[in-house]
Amino acid sequence: MRPAVRPQNPCFSSGPCAKRPGWSPALLEGALVGRSHRSKAGRARIQEVLDRSRALLEVPPDYHIGIVPASDTGAMEMAMWSLLGARGVDVLAWESFGQGWVTDITKQLKLPDVRVFAADYGRLPDLSLVDWGRDVVFTWNGTTSGVRVPDAGWIAENHTGLAICDATSAVYAMEVPIAKLDAVTYSWQKVLGGEGQHGVLILSPRAVARLETYKPSWPLPKLFRMTKGGMFTEAIFRADTINTPSMLCVEDALDGLRWAEEIGGLPELLRRSEANLAAVAAWVERTPWVDFLAEDPDTRSCTSICLKIVDPWFTSLAAEERGHAAKEVASLLEAEGVAYDIAPYREAPPGLRLWGGATVELYDLEALLPWLDWAYAEVRGSWGSSTPRPAAYGAPPGA
């Protein structure tokens, strides 16, 4: 039966994520557009974003936080290109974004002493194998597999290497102990529903010490440079951005931060996201055709909630057909206007991916769940009880 209730907001994309409840473009009317970002007023706005982010995320006072170019990718590559190479590196990957950092380290930076700990979609590598005397690069939440590290217990308290963490789909939704990490990156378009293209980089005092005592052997473009004459350019982390940010996006980031403060700060953001995960988990529990892609419940993401289809009809399809069928479920929901952008990342196994970050209302997610049942039944019914598949995808081989 077609469900009677629709989500009020059908935005469940894993980035850019839903704008915060109550958002409208009119909220950006006060943006400092047409003005220099280096003016007193422009710098004040940027500094306000940094100050509010620092307070909300409980960034330690001796850590630096700055806005950098090119979103989370820019922040991560800036950190890796500037910090890595001084000692051996352990890099962990369990989905495509982590694998991207492995490629950077092994194929672009071509570092000589690298250990890669990789796992397939749905699992984590063995975290106990990490050597904290080396530099460690990892992603807190694997956005494309919906697998997160369960907690920070596996991170050595007094590690001597640097811990470099891509936390873009984790910050503001999960406990990320910044004081235990040395470089933490994220972008605005995730949990607070900001806009793309601006990255945030947080550096520990030990990361700054590395910058001042180690010079990479490769050239660093201006976009990555955080030192001048061997000294840390602290100004970048005090509103003197390397290049021009969008003041419209700055205003939008401020709106997201103010909203987060108003609703109760970090604890409330975490609570909202975990409540969204709990709602999906309860539905998965009673729904035979679907399961989490994350095998261990402790590693299930509360932001990028990735689901696999376990119905025997579906699993008996050929790999390509599974991809088509899962995409049809997502397309049908999009056509109905009840869920946008919930097909999995292009390299991930077929299934569905629902964003459950803090800007998503629990009642919207709850309203969506019966639609998932409906859409899956529709697609399965349209394919008929016998495979292969309908003519839309061409005649089966040999037919």
Ligand SMILES: Cc1ncc(COP(=O)(O)O)c(C=O)c1O
């Ligand atoms: C874990 C992770 N890392 C990196 C990125 C790339 O982020 P950006 O597009 O902000 O550079 C994403 C985007 O979804 C992500 O989820």
